[in-house]
Amino acid sequence: MAYSKKQLYKITKRLYKELKENSECITMRKIRGVHGLYDYGTDEITLDYRKSLIPTLVHEYLHKWNPEKSETWVCEHESMIINALTTRQIKNIIRAFANALFN
16 A cells, blocks of 8 residues: 555645644653654653654654554554655655754
């Protein structure tokens, strides 16, 4: 299964909205053994700043949006999304992520 342009647009739009409205829910720190974590109880995403930030950000939001899905499913979809994004979409995600961290 590949993501269509329309599906990617919906995903990126949702990601931009999450980053804008819930920026306080993202923390960055060293984490042992994983690139990131999503805490269902606190709705907080923690990213290891030493790792690949954008794929990890997408991965953790997939956990948030799809709590019933397995780690295997999340990994597969993270990879499909990251590989399908355009350069412009990546730049926009980076911009929204930076704004979330610094505003």
